[in-house]
Amino acid sequence: MVIVVASGKGGTGKTTVATNLVLNLASHRPVQFLDLDVEEPNAHIFLPPGDWQQIKVGKQIPRVEYDRCTFCGLCAEVCAFNALVVLDDEVLLFPEMCHSCGACIHLCPTAAIFEEEREIGVVEQTEMDNITFHHGKLNVGEVATPEVIAAVKEHLQADGITIMDAPPGTSCSVIESVRGADFCLLVTEPSPLGLSDLKLMVELLELLHLPAGMVINRYQEGLDDVENFAREKGIPVLARIPFDREIAACYSEGRPFVKNLPEYAAVFDDLWNQIEGLVGR
Amino acid sequence: MKVALSVQNENKQSMVDERFGRCPYFAIAETETGEITFVTNEAANDNGAGVKAARILLKQKVEAVIVGNIGPKAFEVLNRAGLTIYGGLTGSIQESLELLKQGKLSQLTTPNN
Structure with a gap:
């Protein structure tokens, strides 16, 4: 089962959701994790360190x-x-x-x-506590982003669970990232910019016939525009992560909050159960 | 000397366009006779506009170019082809040609954009 985490807008919390989802899953079972943001890979910062192997991309x-x-x-x-x-x-x-x-x-x-x-770049891989991790790095000055993303995706496992963290935007690199996934987890924020870019991303998913669910990050009651749009499009909201200073503090120290704020483990357990239910259907 | 300028319109009164690769037209001036012709910059909306625009000028057999801003790839093409690249493109076609005539434009040795 291949789940891609995407957003349209940058900075909504894709990597935060992806890493916490992966770490929460990995406490129960093995999971593959691909960071496809090859222009600025950062998911590894939130994972336990491992020994790296490098494969050149040409x-x-x-x-x-x-x-x-x-x-x-x-x-x-x-x-x-x-x-x-x-x-x-x-x-x-x-x-x-x-x-x-x-x-x-x-x-x-x-x-x-x-x-x-x-x-033009490199794919790096490492293993740690139930997680097989790959990410790509595009060389500085190069522009062939989709090629390096495709090179990371060559390592996709045939079975088991794979979580992929996509780059922001809705351009070639995002299309290359979401292609072939079974389900797209949209991470958004309840702001006008979040909604605007989310609409573009949903349009893209419709063209690719990819089913989706949504996580609203920095959720605040009363900011309903994103939620109304989700309802209008028939996209289920699977989790609401509150606008919580503790989460921001964890992030700024490179600590995954699901491990440091135990009350959120249940949120990610529930998120995964819903995804499994939707993909299995 | 046959010299090219990036310009906004296809007429002799036109103002210059400081963008090299994405200007709509090039004016090709013959400095001895004062004759001016125009070519459409078909590269203006392309990927790699600078390189294609430079190729358009090579086909026109110009010996020099007056530019406002020029990027590294277009600069390399023109430079390797042996063209003289002047900076300081400003105002109208006639103003820029006058500055060239008076020797007030300096030759660029590196790209500036």
């Missing part, structure tokens, strides 16, 4: 063999991403613009272009 880029090149310019003409420029005696490549489509290689009339691998 992407294919073109390399020009100059003794075959006639500088005809066709490779640059066919590049949809403007990664190539052909000068009189030189072919300039901007590797971070390349989307590895291979058009330049296939269409070069003198077969002067070859594929080579360029490192």
